[in-house]
Amino acid sequence: MPTINYAAKEIQFKIVYCGAALCGKTTNLVYIHSRIAPAHRGDLVSLATAADRTLFFDFLPLSAVILQGFKTKFQLYTVPGQVIYNATRQLVLRNVDGVVFVADSQWDKMEENVESFRNLEQNLQKQSLSLDAVPYVLQLNKRDLQDVAPTNYLQYLLNNRKRRVQSFESIATTGVNVFSTLDAVTQVLLHKFNRERGQLLAVPGGGGR
Amino acid sequence: MPFLNWFRKKSTSTEAEPKASSADKSSPEPTTVIETASGNSEQASVPDTPSTEQQLTETPVIPLSAAAPPEPKTSSTAEPASTPHLSVPLGAFYEKLPPHLLASIRPDLKRLIQIAPEDIVIEENAEEATVPLSILSLSCPDIFVRPVAASDEIPITFSLSGPVAASAAESSQQPEAQPLKTAAPPEPGSLVVPADTRPEEGSKMGEPHPIKEQLTESGSPTRPDEIESVERQPAPTVRATTASGKINLRDVTVPVDELIRLRESAAGAKPLASASSGTEFSGHTSSAEKEIRLRLQSVLSNLPPGLEQPSIQDLSGTETEIVLPLDLIQPQLAQGRVVVSAATFCKALPDDLKPHFEAIEPSTEIPIPLREIFLGLPHEAIKLREDQEMVHPQETIQTPFRAHAEEDAKRFGLEQVKVNSERLQAIFLTDETLDLPKTITKVGELPGLRSCLLNTTDGLKLAGGLDSPDQEQAVSVLAPELFKEARSKLAEMQFGALETITLHCGRDQLSTFLQGKLCLTVLHDNRPFKPGIREKVQAVMNELVL
Ligand SMILES: Nc1nc2c(ncn2[C@@H]2O[C@H](COP(=O)(O)OP(=O)(O)O)[C@@H](O)[C@H]2O)c(=O)[nH]1
Numbered sequence: 071m072p073t074i075n076y077a078a079k080e081i082q083f084k085i086v087y088c089g090a091a092l093c094g095k096t097t098n099l100v101y102i103h104s105r106i107a108p109a110h111r112g113d114l115v116s117l118a119t120a121a122d123r124t125l126f127f128d129f130l131p132l133s134a135v136i137l138q139g140f141k142t143k144f145q146l147y148t149v150p151g152q153v154i155y156n157a158t159r160q161l162v163l164r165n166v167d168g169v170v171f172v173a174d175s176q177w178d179k180m181e182e183n184v185e186s187f188r189n190l191e192q193n194l195q196k197q198s199l200s201l202d203a204v205p206y207v208l209q210l211n212k213r214d215l216q217d218v219a220p221t222n223y224l225q226y227l228l229n230n231r232k233r234r235v236q237s238f239e240s241i242a243t244t245g246v247n248v249f250s251t252l253d254a255v256t257q258v259l260l261h262k263f264n265r266e267r268g269q270l271l272a273v274p275g276g277g278g279r
Numbered sequence: 280m281p282f283l284n285w286f287r288k289k290s291t292s293t294e295a296e297p298k299a300s301s302a303d304k305s306s307p308e309p310t311t312v313i314e315t316a317s318g319n320s321e322q323a324s325v326p327d328t329p330s331t332e333q334q335l336t337e338t339p340v341i342p343l344s345a346a347a348p349p350e351p352k353t354s355s356t357a358e359p360a361s362t363p364h365l366s367v368p369l370g371a372f373y374e375k376l377p378p379h380l381l382a383s384i385r386p387d388l389k390r391l392i393q394i395a396p397e398d399i400v401i402e403e404n405a406e407e408a409t410v411p412l413s414i415l416s417l418s419c420p421d422i423f424v425r426p427v428a429a430s431d432e433i434p435i436t437f438s439l440s441g442p443v444a445a446s447a448a449e450s451s452q453q454p455e456a457q458p459l460k461t462a463a464p465p466e467p468g469s470l471v472v473p474a475d476t477r478p479e480e481g482s483k484m485g486e487p488h489p490i491k492e493q494l495t496e497s498g499s500p501t502r503p504d505e506i507e508s509v510e511r512q513p514a515p516t517v518r519a520t521t522a523s524g525k526i527n528l529r530d531v532t533v534p535v536d537e538l539i540r541l542r543e544s545a546a547g548a549k550p551l552a553s554a555s556s557g558t559e560f561s562g563h564t565s566s567a568e569k570e571i572r573l574r575l576q577s578v579l580s581n582l583p584p585g586l587e588q589p590s591i592q593d594l595s596g597t598e599t600e601i602v603l604p605l606d607l608i609q610p611q612l613a614q615g616r617v618v619v620s621a622a623t624f625c626k627a628l629p630d631d632l633k634p635h636f637e638a639i640e641p642s643t644e645i646p647i648p649l650r651e652i653f654l655g656l657p658h659e660a661i662k663l664r665e666d667q668e669m670v671h672p673q674e675t676i677q678t679p680f681r682a683h684a685e686e687d688a689k690r691f692g693l694e695q696v697k698v699n700s701e702r703l704q705a706i707f708l709t710d711e712t713l714d715l716p717k718t719i720t721k722v723g724e725l726p727g728l729r730s731c732l733l734n735t736t737d738g739l740k741l742a743g744g745l746d747s748p749d750q751e752q753a754v755s756v757l758a759p760e761l762f763k764e765a766r767s768k769l770a771e772m773q774f775g776a777l778e779t780i781t782l783h784c785g786r787d788q789l790s791t792f793l794q795g796k797l798c799l800t801v802l803h804d805n806r807p808f809k810p811g812i813r814e815k816v817q818a819v820m821n822e823l824v825l
């Protein structure tokens with residue numbers, strides 16, 4: 071659920087990058103960070119653990135007013151992929167507005183992808199959220215590598231629910247489809263927000279455009 | 280368990296079996312047939328091709344009722360017989376139909392409906408047949424609440440064995456089933472096996488098969504040269520693109536006796552979960568049936584460290600293949616991991632190799648590499664559920680990330696494709712706003728197609744995808760070259776503009792469209808274009824501008 075600050079006319083959305091350890095979540099954020107002008111982003115904060123990292127950064131968007139006169143901020147997080155950090159994952163997922171599930175396309179990562187996806191579902195359930203209700207998109211990452219599974223198998227593993235979500239084949243290291251993924255999840259999230267809560271913005275501030 | 284009288288073979292599934300050892304999927308496919316569709320639908324010149332008129336008379340006929348069969352052809356030329364119709368009991372597939380399309384009154388499941396053989400693909404050994412839903416709706420419109428639209432199209436795969444099959448076999452004695460008998464070419468043999476002469480399950484593996492007795496040329500085991508001879512038949516190799524699409528050699532136009540013989544040899548050769556001891560790797564050809572062939576070497580190289588005993592390491596370099604039931608593997612695919620117990624694994628080994636694995640505890644899990652499985656996995660095995668709803672926002676909201684996405688697309692060469700959403704909406708009869716990825720997804724979902732890839736003629740992938748990255752890479756190189764070559768030759772021959780090239784490669788067929796710097800490739804689902812689909816894809820191409 072986004073945070074709305076009526077006084078500052080600011081609205082804040084939380085987007086979380088999920089996926090197995092080393093699938094490329096951090097690489098996504100590093101790339102996004104590198105491409106956004108410093109004036110429009112905060113620092114990329116990495117809370118490093120021994121083998122994996124949790125990242126967090128604030129992002130002030132270029133077009134500050136996009137929703138009925140409210141400045142819209144996006145907080146992008148990654149969750150630690152390793153199984154042992156589930157408590158952290160749950161914390162990061164709290165009040166999530168949108169999810170990018172990053173899949174590692176390498177053949178030997180298929181099981182980890184599936185497990186990570188299930189873990190995401192379970193963690194959302196713990197907050198009484200269903201994946202069906204959360205805006206999310208799928209990113210099939212590392213498509214530049216040789217030993218990768220066909221995308222239709224990844225779709226079968228990760229996108230075979232009643233609701234089929236958008237998916238992007240990406241190369242996070244070079245940035246291919248990194249912003250398309252972020253753009254897509256943002257769109258789904260804003261659509262949901264407009265549908266369900268858009269009227270909230272209009273009430274206290276009366277600030278429709 | 281009896282076979283149905285309309286049991287026909289998908290010849291390609293066995294064709295590679297007797298081939299020389301090779302792990303390479305691209306290794307000698309006996310024929311790769313190139314079809315071209317030029318702007319005026321003229322047929323490209325290919326040697327050994329029957330006259331265009333001849334081919335045009337053989338377009339599939341889908342009867343709306345159990346009409347009288349066409350006269351059997353008795354011609355002794357190599358041309359295929361005119362379309363016989365296959366009788367299928369409703370019960371064979373009724374439960375597989377999307378419930379929301381079914382009329383409320385349940386029909387008599389024993390009722391036979393007629394399907395043109397061109398429209399049905401039978402997986403030999405697997406005892407399964409696949410028919411597009413639209414074909415079924417044309418064959419028995421009364422059981423549907425409404426006509427099946429393009430967007431409803433799905434392949435319906437059903438079993439040819441079991442109780443329904445038995446009832447069908449009984450029904451085959453009825454007059455409605457007669458078309459099969461009369462329409463089959465009288466010369467070499469018949470597709471029809473009377474129910475009472477059909478073998479029980481147990482006998483199909485090794486014992487002589489009654490079908491053989493119906494063959495004029497006896498059912499000798501298939502040899503590679505026989506397959507060659509089937510595929511070298513000049514008549515069926517190249518078809519003109521007609522309004523009703525192309526006819527797939529592998530499914531339809533191979534002489535019936537050859538089909539039966541191929542099926543025979545395959546059925547006798549490979550009991551489930553048995554080893555084909557010492558056989559050379561033949562390219563996972565049994566995958567289209569209910570079993571999957573794996574190179575032992577590939578499984579061994581993937582064993583967990585604890586299992587890498589010296590007795591097993593000795594086997595490095597083995598060319599043995601093992602066969603496992605697809606039923607054992609398929610349910611595990613959704614987990615992203617496939618294992619079999621050591622006991623099952625050992626059973627699948629040839630006797631001479633079993634001692635190497637004796638030390639392994641029978642319940643130990645042996646991982647089977649997915650990569651290996653996918654070399655021969657039928658694509659239906661990972662079909663997405665049929666009731667899926669795509670979630671694409673209808674309108675585009677300007678996000679702060681869009682500009683970056685567009686900039687990146689430009690940088691990576693993905694940008695310049697302009698799509699005319701309104702015109703594309705008209706083509707696909709949808710209100711949904713269509714961008715490039717959605718459009719390419721929709722092309723891949725057209726009836727009879729299973730995937731679609733758009734790339735530039737420089738090989739840069741723009742949207743969609745094929746079955747594997749290797750395929751995509753190969754196609755992105757091959758297709759522009761083929762077009763270049765073919766176009767220059769066709770220009771000399773004063774044909775119309777070349778729009779499409781279709782390649783028949785074993786059980787796969789792919790068609791490529793090339794326009795300007797854009798190259799669009801579709802993989803077909805079992806057989807080439809259904810009526811109007813090629814034109815639809817071409818129309819989409821016309822709306823994409825680089
Ligand atoms: N080849 C390739 N490597 C990638 C890609 N994305 C990430 N990586 C690499 O995968 C490793 C793990 O990435 P990281 O972003 O730290 O994964 P995380 O655990 O999900 O945060 C790093 O070495 C990355 O450089 C990609 O698209 N292609």
Ligand SMILES: [Mg+2]
Pocket residue numbers: 095096097122123124148150
């Ligand atoms: Mg990380």
